Amino acid sequence: MASFHTIKWIEPGLVSMIDQRKLPHQIVYNEYKDPTAVAGAIKDMVIRGAPAIGAAAAFGLALVPVHDTSGKVETVLVDLQGASETLRQARPTAVNLSWAIDRILARVEEGDFKSVADLQEVILAEAQKIAQEDVEINFSLGNHAQSLIPDGAVIFHHCNTGSLAAVDYGTALGAIRIAHEMGKEIFVYVDETRPRLQGARLTAWELKQYGIPFKVVADSTSGFYMQTQKVDLCIVGTDRVAANGDVANKIGTYNLAVVAHENGIPFYVAVPKSTIDLSTPTGDQIKIEERPPEEVTHVGTWQITPDDTPVGNPAFDITPAKYITAFITEDGIVYPPFKEKLEKLFQ
Numbered sequence: 001m002a003s004f005h006t007i008k009w010i011e012p013g014l015v016s017m018i019d020q021r022k023l024p025h026q027i028v029y030n031e032y033k034d035p036t037a038v039a040g041a042i043k044d045m046v047i048r049g050a051p052a053i054g055a056a057a058a059f060g061l062a063l064v065p066v067h068d069t070s071g072k073v074e075t076v077l078v079d080l081q082g083a084s085e086t087l088r089q090a091r092p093t094a095v096n097l098s099w100a101i102d103r104i105l106a107r108v109e110e111g112d113f114k115s116v117a118d119l120q121e122v123i124l125a126e127a128q129k130i131a132q133e134d135v136e137i138n139f140s141l142g143n144h145a146q147s148l149i150p151d152g153a154v155i156f157h158h159c160n161t162g163s164l165a166a167v168d169y170g171t172a173l174g175a176i177r178i179a180h181e182m183g184k185e186i187f188v189y190v191d192e193t194r195p196r197l198q199g200a201r202l203t204a205w206e207l208k209q210y211g212i213p214f215k216v217v218a219d220s221t222s223g224f225y226m227q228t229q230k231v232d233l234c235i236v237g238t239d240r241v242a243a244n245g246d247v248a249n250k251i252g253t254y255n256l257a258v259v260a261h262e263n264g265i266p267f268y269v270a271v272p273k274s275t276i277d278l279s280t281p282t283g284d285q286i287k288i289e290e291r292p293p294e295e296v297t298h299v300g301t302w303q304i305t306p307d308d309t310p311v312g313n314p315a316f317d318i319t320p321a322k323y324i325t326a327f328i329t330e331d332g333i334v335y336p337p338f339k340e341k342l343e344k345l346f347q
Contacts (some may be wrong), residue, residue, distance in 0.1 A: 001210065002163040004191045005029075006052050006060065009128065013066035015059045017047045020164055023131040024205040033067060035060040035083035035195030042097070043089035045196065049165020050239045050275050051134045054096030058085045058127035061104045065120035071112050080108065080123075093248055093289045093316050095277045100130055118208030122209045131167045139328040143173035145235070148268060148328070151184045153232045156222060156260070158191040159250035160202035161237035167304040171237040171270035173203060175328065179214045188214040189225055193250060195295045195313065219252050226263040234260045235268045235328075245321030252315055257323035266325040273329055276342055283318035292316045295312065 004027065007017045009025065015038055019028040020259035030046060032038050038060035041047055047056050064083050084101045091097060107126045113119045149155070157175060162173030169177065179186050188207060200216050207214045225231060234256060240248040247253065247269055251327050260267045280286060293311035297303055305311075327334040327342070334341045 001170055002206075003039070004051075004163070006164055006167060007047060007055050007131070009059055009062070009124070009131075011290040014064065014211060015056070015065060017041060017056070019046050019166070020043050020048060020202060021046060023164075024201055025241065030058075033063060033203070035063055036086055038063070039087045039090040042087070048198070049161065049170070050094045050096040051166035051171070051272060052164070053091060053129070054100035054274065055131045055134060055167050056102055057090075057097050058100045058130045060087050062124045065116050065123060071116060073119060076116055076119055077108070080105070090225075091289060091315075092319045096239075096274055099274050122301065134167040134272070135169060136164055137274075138328040139172045139178070140170055140269055141171060141272060141328055142169060142175040142178040144330070144332050145268070145269070145270060145328045146179060146182065148231065148233065148266070148333070149175065149179045149184065149186065149235075152181070152186070152284045153184070154187045154189070154190070154230050156225075156231055156234040156256065156265075157203060158197040158199065158219075158234075158236045158253055158256050159193045160206070162203065162206040164202050164206060165237065171272065172235040172268075173206060173237075175235060175270055176212065177206075177210055180210060181323070186212065188212060189222070189231070190214050190216045191219050191222065191252065191256065192216055193277065194219055194298050195291075198250070211245055211286075219255070222256050223259045224269060226259060226265055231263075231265055232268045233251060233268060233286055238269050238271050239316060240280070240286055241269070241271055241327070241342070242280045242283050242286060243278045243339060243342060244282045245324060245327070245336070245342065246286075247319040247321070247324060248283060248286045248288070248316045249319065254317040254323075256297065257319045258270050261323050265303050267323055267326070268326055268328055270328045273331065273345060276329075278343065283320065286316075286318060289315040320339075
């Protein structure tokens with residue numbers, strides 16, 4: 001387990017999260033006691049990464065019955081619906097957010113609750129189950145990835161997909177961490193990942209914790225390194241996979257995939273099955289979140305553009321399935337044709 005926690009439940013009714021906006025300079029844990037505040041933490045990127053956002057949403061709903069003052073099951077059920085809508089709107093692209101909310105609400109639908117305490121027990125147990133399953137799923141995923149990561153591998157990674165993006169281990173970076181724990185000599189090129197610099201701030205911080213050799217590089221340098229240095233593979237995570245294998249991930253993923261394809265380098269996407277959205281036919285139907293312009297116009301509090309500069313700031317891009325070599329899931333590795341193979345995962 002990581003020596004830090006990304007998110008956990010604290011009795012008698014608080015959700016604790018490491019504030020990722022303050023890393024790598026400060027390790028600060030924030031505590032939340034209502035779902036609106038949890039939604040704000042998701043929107044403001046106190047917590048980020050598809051699996052971690054799912055766990056946050058589940059724990060956010062668990063707060064509703066804990067802090068209820070009415071003592072009425074009917075009131076709590078209404079409040080749960082309101083909280084679920086607030087949480088859904090926090091970051092719409094990541095499918096794990098809605099997946100976790102729907103799972104909690106489905107569990108509530110199954111029950112016939114005599115008291116708020118009964119409701120509280122069931123929701124919290126399901127939220128804890130979602131969090132624990134995330135650890136187990138990502139560990140399984142990371143082990144399946146080892147057949148694709150040779151000893152001595154040089155790897156390109158984009159954004160942050162490690163323990164900070166999950167409950168523990170993470171997806172793509174979790175696979176890299178497991179390779180290191182197995183004794184493989186690996187090296188990681190870390191895309192800085194503009195504009196919020198999740199690679200430079202968060203992935204670099206995690207790799208230092210684990211003692212994994214790495215080098216932070218500008219996003220635009222991937223082609224240079226693939227042309228001039230030994231690069232064995234790229235591995236990234238994702239916030240949503242469409243039924244045809246198109247991938248929505250942190251902005252810049254598409255660029256990296258195209259450059260990898262041009263240089264004949266395998267491009268792998270590490271993804272838990274909960275992030276695969278068979279109800280979305282292609283990437284064209286995935287809503288792309290537009291982030292505030294200040295993320296581009298400023299580095300920290302320092303403005304780097306002229307006043308009133310027009311800005312485009314999409315948080316994600318769509319990588320077409322044709323650029324993806326394989327998906328790495330907790331049930332194994334999925335190769336093309338993706339539409340048929342992804343469907344088969346759920347049969």
